Amino acid sequence: MNSQPLMLLRLTTSPTEEVGATPHGTLSIFPVTGGSFEGERLRGKVLAGGGDWVTGKADETLELDLRVTLETDDGALIYMTFTGLRDDAHHYFRTLPRFETAASKYAFLNRLLAVGIGEIRTEGPVHIIEEIL
Numbered sequence: 001m002n003s004q005p006l007m008l009l010r011l012t013t014s015p016t017e018e019v020g021a022t023p024h025g026t027l028s029i030f031p032v033t034g035g036s037f038e039g040e041r042l043r044g045k046v047l048a049g050g051g052d053w054v055t056g057k058a059d060e061t062l063e064l065d066l067r068v069t070l071e072t073d074d075g076a077l078i079y080m081t082f083t084g085l086r087d088d089a090h091h092y093f094r095t096l097p098r099f100e101t102a103a104s105k106y107a108f109l110n111r112l113l114a115v116g117i118g119e120i121r122t123e124g125p126v127h128i129i130e131e132i133l
Contacts, residue, residue: 003130006114007039011046011068011125025063026056032068035124042106044072052125054086062086064095076103082116093118097129 012034019027035046050068057063064084071077084095095116099109116129 002133003115004133005039006112006129006131007037007042009035009037009046009116009127009129010123011035011052011127013052013124022055024055025058028054028056030054032066035068037070039129041108042072042078044070047071060087060089062088066095072103072106074105076101076106078103078106078109084116084118086118093120095127095129097127 011032013030014033017029017031019029030052032046032050032052033048037044037046047069050066053065055063055065062085064082064086066080066082066084068080069077070080078099078101080097080099082095082097084093086093095118097114097116099112101107101109113132114129115132116127118125118127
């Protein structure tokens with residue numbers, strides 16, 4: 001399988017909203033307040049208002065469900081979601097991003113599959129996203 005770099009995504013979040021124990025696991029919401037993304041074909045900022053719904057499972061893994069809006073430097077809006085799995089004990093943090101946009105310049109995003117590798121840094125979550133060719 002081949003891939004090529006799509007973007008580096010940096011997120012900023014506000015304090016976690018702890019929903020607590022649910023039938024699916026322990027739910028926490030990380031409100032996204034901003035951030036940035038940059039790649040060879042697109043760059044811009046992450047708009048406030050999104051979030052990451054994180055469910056802690058009994059096996060100590062975390063299931064991720066992120067939804068954010070990206071705004072490119074030229075004003076196009078891109079809806080980005082990803083699901084993923086984070087297992088801190090095994091240093092594993094992988095995501096499956098998907099994109100939707102009406103902007104013709106970025107329509108290629110509507111037709112691609114991508115994978116991401118994430119990490120938590122002191123400044124917030126950072127994701128390296130690769131397009132699957």
